[in-house]
Amino acid sequence: MIEFINFYLFPALAIGSVYALGAVGISMIFGILRFAHFAHGDLMTLGAYGVLAAAAVLPFNSVLLVPFGMVLAIAAALIVDKVFYRPLRQLPTIYTVISSFGVALIFRSLVQLVWGSQNQVYGSGGVRPPLIFFDTIRVSALHVQAIVATAVIALFLHVFLSRTKTGRSMRAVSDDPELAEVAGLDTEKVVRWTWIIGAALAAVAGLFAGMDTSAHPNLGWNLLLPMFAAAILGGIGKPMGAMAGGFIIGLAEELSSYPWIGDQALISPSYKTAVAFVIMIVLLIVRPQGLFKGRLL
């Protein structure tokens, strides 16, 4: 039991919070701009490397340097939207999807050009002792940070979306763009905020994912499909649903290799990532609106 909590549950929640933070952005972009943003994973990578660059200069804990990653990711997202996505907005969305594929490649090759393609670790890279609760529960400090940070962000995001004017107009555009436009909402402002929030959360997710293992140029791309799965599971255009979806996908992935029956892992850990894909594909067929009644494109 203790082993289950220490080696499966907490890592699952930690990877789940990474998925959750990434999926929020994907879900919001999908809901408001109506296309699947395939460069979102690489936006995470950019955020992770932004922190890495700051950590090389400033002697602080990497978690405190996350604003540098956020700024880099937000700037990249806004530029890319202005230069590459906006000219295609009047066309069928599939062109924007193709364009975002190209943007993913551009982001990744930029990261490789500037920082090289080897694995890089944050800080000293040494193994830090885990936090110990009640003598038996051992959790890595990073996992606690990730889970707590995600919870706090979820709270702020909820307040933002339900209490502020900008947040409410974002939800309005996501629910019914024509009606929102007729009602006089500033769509461009909503789009801008979508990118800012999406990119900022992607940077946080990228940092935690990078700190958990190491930063490398494929970091975000490898996480992209579980995040899509999470966004669909939560319902497109439902940020809180995407959060929940992220945790569910994270739990499903990690717990699938727990020896539920007998001594063997239920599903070999090398197929762990396939679990998310299978969930995603089943969802797309059976319940594409997700658990929380998201929109259907």
Added chain:
Amino acid sequence: MTEITGLLFYLVSVLIAGGIYALLCLALNIQWGMGGLFNAGIVGFFAIGAYTSAILSTPETAKHLGGFDMPVFTGLVGAAIIAGVTGWAVARICVRLKSDYLAMASIGIAEILRLVIVNEAWLTNGSLGISGIPRPFGEYASGRAADIVFLAYVWLIVLIVYLVATRLYNSPWGRSLRAIRDNEASAAAAGKNVEKFRMQTFVIGCAFMGVAGGLSAHYFRFLSPSATDPLLVTFLVWVMLMAGGSGNNRGAIVGALGIWALWSVTEIFTNRLPPEWATRSSFIRMLLVGLLLQFVLQKFRAGILPEKSPPLRFDEEANGPDRKR
């Protein structure tokens, strides 16, 4: 003199790879250009074809499944069949999905296939890969002569696939397909079975992708999971088709050759860069291809050879002796 022969054989290698890309482009053109299906998992079907053909044609070994020691051509037919069957299974599940969702699902499936290839060592020899894959007519030619034989072999297959694709495009089947692509609702109202047409399109495209995969295995004579690197192949093929002109089979071939030539020629230049930049040259090329795609999408959407629907032949059909319906 040696420089000229060297250049000649460099050209041969570029044309062989270009031919394989041309096949992939033609296959994607059937799926996307004619049918409007967004397949982002090209590399998955490419890999299935590569492994099928390799396993069927290598001599018997304990390292991976078989070694069935069959002729190369049988291997390629097998590659088409297995890739087509996989495409059929995928299409059964995914073909109803709208474009963005189909993109996600197809990437997911390509990724699952990659995991299977890496992990199931009994089938594929895992990360060590399959070696000793024969070339067609390998016993009659060796060295550089073999490359020329292979070049002819590849382009013969490209020609066959091109003729098939053109026939498909001009046929009533292709016309229905384009009708579905351009307006699904009205095609369905006209009594076309949208789902069935899409299934057929997807399967045919996947089978040709499998053949391309098989050819690449025979070309390199060695196959490892790195051949299934998800991004580059899929992405390059998309750029090629977009630049060449989606919906136009000749455009697909021109796009494949053009982009591949660009990709190869830049290699010559980047190899002369100072060493600290030369190691990063492939990233610069990727960056440029990414930018090229954005340019094509914004300013040049129809491609080099835009789609041209075949002329309607009402008069001929109405007056001709053999009126066809």
